[in-house]
Amino acid sequence: GLAQLQRHRSRFGSVDLQTATTSLGKELADAGLAAALAQRSPGVVFRWLDRSRAQAFRFRPVRPPAHPETVDAVAELRYLSMQIRAGELSGKPDAQAVKRCAALEREIRAKGWQAEGTDEDHPEAKLREIGDELADSGSAMVCFLADHGALCAQVIANHRVALIELGPASAVAEPVARLHSDLDALCGRQLPAQLDQVIRRSVRTQVTALDAILLAPLANRLGDLDVVVVPTGALSAIPWGLLPTVRGRPVTVTPSSSAWLDAGRRPRRASGAPLLVAGSDLTHAETEISSLAPLYPEAEVLTGPDATVAATLKAFDGCRLAHFAAHGHHERENVLFSRLNLADGPLMAYDVQQLATAPEQVVLSSCDVGQTVVRAGDEVLGFTAALLYGGSRTVVSSVARVDDRTAGGVMLAFHRALAAGTPPARALADAATAEPLMPFVCFGRS
Numbered sequence: 404g405l406a407q408l409q410r411h412r413s414r415f416g417s418v419d420l421q422t423a424t425t426s427l428g429k430e431l432a433d434a435g436l437a438a439a440l441a442q443r444s445p446g447v448v449f450r451w452l453d454r455s456r457a458q459a460f461r462f463r464p465v466r467p468p469a470h471p472e473t474v475d476a477v478a479e480l481r482y483l484s485m486q487i488r489a490g491e492l493s494g495k496p497d498a499q500a501v502k503r504c505a506a507l508e509r510e511i512r513a514k515g516w517q518a519e520g521t522d523e524d525h526p527e528a529k530l531r532e533i534g535d536e537l538a539d540s541g542s543a544m545v546c547f548l549a550d551h552g553a554l555c556a557q558v559i560a561n562h563r564v565a566l567i568e569l570g571p572a573s574a575v576a577e578p579v580a581r582l583h584s585d586l587d588a589l590c591g592r593q594l595p596a597q598l599d600q601v602i603r604r605s606v607r608t609q610v611t612a613l614d615a616i617l618l619a620p621l622a623n624r625l626g627d628l629d630v631v632v633v634p635t636g637a638l639s640a641i642p643w644g645l646l647p648t649v650r651g652r653p654v655t656v657t658p659s660s661s662a663w664l665d666a667g668r669r670p671r672r673a674s675g676a677p678l679l680v681a682g683s684d685l686t687h688a689e690t691e692i693s694s695l696a697p698l699y700p701e702a703e704v705l706t707g708p709d710a711t712v713a714a715t716l717k718a719f720d721g722c723r724l725a726h727f728a729a730h731g732h733h734e735r736e737n738v739l740f741s742r743l744n745l746a747d748g749p750l751m752a753y754d755v756q757q758l759a760t761a762p763e764q765v766v767l768s769s770c771d772v773g774q775t776v777v778r779a780g781d782e783v784l785g786f787t788a789a790l791l792y793g794g795s796r797t798v799v800s801s802v803a804r805v806d807d808r809t810a811g812g813v814m815l816a817f818h819r820a821l822a823a824g825t826p827p828a829r830a831l832a833d834a835a836t837a838e839p840l841m842p843f844v845c846f847g848r849s
Contacts (some may be wrong), residue, residue, distance in 0.1 A: 409458065416465030416518030418756075418792050419739065422782035425458055429779045440550055445564035448557060449530045449660070452546050456635070456781035457658035460665075461525055464793050467515040467756055476514075480507040480740075481712065481748030488744065492684070508737050511753060515739070528661040534562050536664060543625050544660060546633040547617070554616070558624045565624055572636070574616055579637050582609035583803050586642075586842055590770075590804035606840060610645045617641075618648035629653040629828065629849075631663060639775050639783060640802050642842035644835055651836055653828035655849045658783055658791070666796050666848035673763040675722040677702040680710050682729020682744045682769075691728040691768060691811040698822045699724070710746045712754065721760035726818070728807070731769025731800075733785060738776050741786040743769055752789040761794035764827060768807070768814050773800035773844050787846055796848050797827045803842040813838050 415421050432455035439451040467473075483500045490497040537544055543560035554572040558565045585606045588594075594602070617638070618625075630649050634641070634656060643654045657663040677699040681688035689706045696704050703718040705711075719725055730744040742749035755761075767773070767787070775783040787800045799817070813834045820830035828849035835841045 409461075414520045415516075416520045417467070417516045418459055418464075418784070418789075419512065420516055421459040421462060421520075422778050422780075422784060425778065425780035425782050432780060436548070437550060440555075440566075443566065445557070445566065446530050448566060449533075449546075449559075449564065450527070452548055452557060452633075453527055453660050456633075457662060457783065458780060459782055460658050460662040460792065461527075463521050464756070464761075465518050465521060466759070467518050467753075469757075470514055473511055473514045476507050476511050477753070480504055480511070483507070484742075484749050485747070488684075505737075508740050512737065512739055515753075515756075525661065525665045528659075528664040530559070530564065532664060533660050534559055534564075536667060537631070538562060540629065542629040542631050542655075544631040544633065544663075545618075545621060545625075546660065547635045547638055549635055556617070556621060558621050560624050560626070560628055563624075567620055567624075569616055569620060575613065576637050578609040578612045578616075579640055582606065582613070582642075582645075583640065585609065586803040586840065589806075589840065591806045591808070603840075606645075611647065613641065614646040614648050618646055622648050625649075627652075630655070632656045633659060633663075635781050636777055639777050639781075642802050642844055644832060644844065645840065645842070650839075651832055653826065653832050653845070653849060655828045655845050655847065657847060658781065658788075662791070663848055666791075669794070669796070671723075671763060671796070672760050672794075673721050673723050675718070675720075675762075678715070678718045678722045678725040678762070679704045680715055680725070680727045680729065680745070681706040682710060682727065683746050684744065685728065685730050685807055687807045687811055688728040691807070691814055692726070694811060694815050695726060695818050698818050708746050712745050712748055712750050715745060715750055716754060716757070719762060720758045721762070723763045724766075724821075725762045725764070726766040726768065726814070728768045728811075728814070731767060731772035731786070733771040733774040735776055738784040738786075738788075741772060741789075743767070743772065743786075752786045755786070755789040755793055758793055761790065763795065764797045764821075765790050765795050765799070766814070766817070767798065767800040768805065768810050770801060770804040773798075773802040773842075773846065791847050798846045799827060799831055799843055800846065801842045802844055805842065809838050810841070813841050813843070 436451040439447040546557040549572040554569040681692040742751045772786040775785040816834035826849045828845040
């Protein structure tokens, strides 16, 4: 049944439709995973875990058709987005523009459904292959799953596999929500000292609670290895580097074990010059980009009025490294239009799908664009997810708001290490030690 659904899914070029069709096989996938868990066979559990999540990543990306009316709709949407932004900043919201933007987004999204699939996919990963790759990279993989309300983790480390029960899945939702609320409250604000201390204590309480549920029970098996996390549901929103068990340790988050394996085996096609972009209306963006430019003398640097969507997309296509310092917005209701604010309008997740060659590594020094909407089967949608679907190997982005006053120092330390050859997850872990509440996450493959 799932194989037949996979063939049906391959007919769609739209990631939106590919992820939506997963719900059709949810009962089959759940039944297969439940039977595998009853057997307690590591190989069978791994196989069903992998085939029941993030299946859209198994298909090669397809560029949406460039209908003339879609091009016009995107241009109008960009213009209206600027109008809406200006209205918000001036305290005069434009309700008509908001309504028109929603209609344009529906139109553009529906046009994208017409894209045909390629029938090209990569095979499911085998447990032995994952074990070998992890051993070669000095890493352990933690695959989380929820079964009938119980949260479990399959840990693959040192060629050994263990299935560990962690407790009720419901225990995670509240500390994740509170952590996000606390991090957002601290971001970019000069709070009274007493209130600041209260919120910071709450952050420590939430990360300690999450760590006690999710990682502390696995600590003996993880040892001092780097960690690859395959999350489920609300766990996709966790800034893993804040949790005590892995604090200061390289952590990479991937949609599935097959996606992680494929990212490491794909040929590296992107070889263009680095790209550094400062978005609009962000106080410290240009300072951040100026500090990074000496590390990449050959980089295309776009700031001020030069940081247009067209100029950015031209340099973004096929570059080996891109860094954005810009306002970010995660659109939960229509994730295709999650965006970064540039000089003449938003660069959207929709635009990322138009790239002929995805950039190899992308760093998004922006709020929220590491967040995802998680559909049935742990299919994920969002700005970061769009880059990973397109073929980017690594994306560093934030799952909460980011204080641009302090992000620049973290990003400079990160890029100094990256330019010296340090893997992205290690570079991020080391750079973040100076700012212990930075919610950046390394996604994809380090």
